[in-house]
Amino acid sequence: MFEHGVVAVDLAEDWAVLKTRLLRLQRLGTRRLTLVHVVSPGFPVAAERAHRHEQQQKLHAAEEEVRALGFEVESRLLVGELALQLDSAMEEAGAGYLVAGARAHGPIRELVMGNAVLDLARNAARAVWLEPLSAEQVTTGGGGVLLATDGSEAAQAAESIAGELIKAFGNGVAVWVKPKQWLPGESVTEPSDLHTHLQELSARHPPLRHQVSEGDPAREIQRIAMQQSSDVIVLGKRGRNPVTSLLMGRTAERICRHAPTAILLVPGQASG
Numbered sequence: 002m003f004e005h006g007v008v009a010v011d012l013a014e015d016w017a018v019l020k021t022r023l024l025r026l027q028r029l030g031t032r033r034l035t036l037v038h039v040v041s042p043g044f045p046v047a048a049e050r051a052h053r054h055e056q057q058q059k060l061h062a063a064e065e066e067v068r069a070l071g072f073e074v075e076s077r078l079l080v081g082e083l084a085l086q087l088d089s090a091m092e093e094a095g096a097g098y099l100v101a102g103a104r105a106h107g108p109i110r111e112l113v114m115g116n117a118v119l120d121l122a123r124n125a126a127r128a129v130w131l132e133p134l135s136a137e138q139v140t141t142g143g144g145g146v147l148l149a150t151d152g153s154e155a156a157q158a159a160e161s162i163a164g165e166l167i168k169a170f171g172n173g174v175a176v177w178v179k180p181k182q183w184l185p186g187e188s189v190t191e192p193s194d195l196h197t198h199l200q201e202l203s204a205r206h207p208p209l210r211h212q213v214s215e216g217d218p219a220r221e222i223q224r225i226a227m228q229q230s231s232d233v234i235v236l237g238k239r240g241r242n243p244v245t246s247l248l249m250g251r252t253a254e255r256i257c258r259h260a261p262t263a264i265l266l267v268p269g270q271a272s273g
Contacts, residue, residue, distance in 0.1 A: 002097035002128065002162070003029035007090050008067075009083075009101040010038045010076075012059045015134050019102040020066055022132045025142075025232070025263070026100070027071065028169045035094045036063055036076040039086045053078065091127055098128040098265075103257070122257065122266055123238070128162070130233075131257060131264045140262045144229035146173030148209070149222045149236050149256070152198045159237040159267040164206035166265075170232050175202050175211040176225055178218040219255035226262050233263040 006026065010016060023034070038060050040053060057078050064076045079086040091099055101122075122129045133139050148163035150156040160175075167173050177195050199211035214221045226234055236253045257264055 002165075003031050005033040005035070005094065005096045006031050006098050006100050006130070007035045007037055007087065007094055007096040009087055009099065010036045010060065010063055011102070012038055012056060012063065015102055016063060018134045019100075019132055020063070020070075022102075022263070023067060023072070023100070024070055026130075029166065030169070031072070033073040033075075034067055034100075035090065035096060036060060036067065036074065037087060037090045038076075038078050039083045040078065040080045041083075042080050053080075088125060091125070096127070098130055099125060100130045100132065102134045103131045103260075103264075123254075126268060128268065129266045131260075131266070133260060133262065140227055140230045140232075142230060142232045142262070144172070144174075144226075144231040145170040146209075147222070147226050147229060147231040147234045147262075148173065148175040148202075149218075149234060149252075150175055150177060150199075150202075152177065152195045153237070155269045156237040158269055159235050159265075160202060162265070162267050163235040164202075164209070166233065166235065167206050167209050171208070173209050173231075174225070174229060175199055175209055176222065177211075177213050178221040179213060179215045180218060181216060218252045219259070222252075222256050223259055223261060226260065231262050233265055234260055235265045235267065238266050238268050 008023070038056060040056060060076045060078055064074050068074045077090060079090065087099060122131070146163050146166045148160060150160055163173065177199060196213065203209050203211045214225065222234060234256065236256060238253055253266065
């Protein structure tokens with residue numbers, strides 16, 4: 002899954018930060034990266050040609066920078082709607098996952114390329130790796146994998162991939178956060194079953210630890226990630242009721258907007 006990734010490149014000042022974060026992908030087994038920059042349509046013909054030429058030069062420079070990090074690299078300059086073009090690029094390249102950057106703007110973290118990438122994160126058939134680009138409240142790393150799970154079917158693919166990442170990062174923790182109040186319509190898993198499930202996960206993927214917390218799930222995951230200095234938070238992408246299953250899941254989306262470390266969003270059925 003991680004051998005080949007597509008990187009969404011914005012060619013602005015944030016690229017200087019994102020490219021330094023790519024090295025950690027080598028720990029996942031990533032050897033090949035496809036850099037994709039998407040140009041919005043709508044420029045006058047002459048201006049579009051000049052703009053595309055300038056962006057192509059910048060993309061080639063970015064390609065050389067990533068090659069110097071030890072990756073096999075190719076690049077593509079595409080025109081169109083961002084999420085659709087990135088999704089198409091992943092499909093055509095046969096890449097296992099997408100890498101994009103996330104920056105905090107005020108109290109809410111928005112993705113560098115806007116809500117279009119968040120839309121892709123919601124709907125992509127492949128996993129999405131989000132890197133925080135803001136310096137504020139980012140973990141120093143070294144704590145390994147933080148798997149946020151609720152024991153549901155939607156979390157199974159994330160649990161499986163977290164088990165693989167444990168081998169790369171060397172340690173980690175599986176966390177279930179018990180909400181103080183269940184939302185209407187939620188399917189509630191019995192705590193005894195979840196405790197058993199967490200113990201089984203730890204047994205299957207040593208040295209994965211497990212813990213149970215209580216409170217607001219998004220805030221607790223963020224707190225534990227800071228406390229553990231986690232390298233990556235692994236989340237299943239779907240919610241646990243008929244409303245949130247149509248989107249990414251409210252907890253997952255809130256974690257994405259405020260997470261202090263990288264996030265890997267895994268579809269219910271991981272592809273790649």
